[in-house]
Amino acid sequence: MNNRGxxxxxxxxxxxxxxxxxxxxLPQLKKQADIRHARQALQTTQQLLAAEQTFYKQNGFYSAxxxxxVPDLPCQSVDGPKGTVLHCHHYEFALETAQTLRAGSQKYPKWLTVxxxxxTITCHHEDGSWVGERLCARLDL
Structure with a gap:
């Protein structure tokens, strides 16, 4: 009985x-995943920026x-009142104005503005959002 105890x-x-x-x-793994998703969003933002600039040179205006x-993006396209919104895994991309592209996180209050x-690409976060602040700092913009 002693051995069982x-x-x-x-x-x-x-x-x-x-x-x-x-x-x-677990929290560290989640944080690393959030950083990885933010970097993927930045890469997608850079692709969209380059494509928009090329489109502008050819047509004289930006594409909505x-x-x-960028047809090879693994994103779902949804038509909205201001144009197409791309839903890509953890982020969504949309033209905010005729000359401003926005990438927004679906999880945290964090935005990339182009x-x-x-x-220029800038990273913003809601005031008081330490998660958004840390993600912006990790993107090195």
């Missing part, structure tokens, strides 16, 4: 240790059909 205690220690390990590791600009005229 030792075995149960040993199993309890192993289970508790694994639980604490998961409790510490983002899906047609000025199509001068090609």
């Amino acid at each position: 030792v075995l149960h205690k040993l199993m309890l220690v192993v289970i508790l240790t694994a639980g604490f390990g998961l409790a510490i590791a 059909d983002l899906a047609a600009l 000025s199509l005229e001068d090609g």
Whole structure:
């Protein structure tokens, strides 16, 4: 009977240790995934910016059909009142004005804003959003 008690205690220690390990590791894994998604959004934003600038040089105006600009993006295109909105996994992309493209996170209050005229990309987040602040800092814009 004494051996059974030792075995149960040993199993309890192993289970508790694994639980604490998961409790510490899971938030870090989620944070790394959020950073990876933000970098993917930045790459997509850069592709859309280059395509818009090429379209402008050829036509004299910016395209409202983002899906047609970069057809190989794995995004769902939805027509809205201001033009096409691209829903790409964790982010969505839309023309905010005739010369401003916006990428917004579906999870956190974080936005990439692109000025199509001068090609600048800026990262914004809602005031008080430490998650958005950290993601913007990690994008090195």
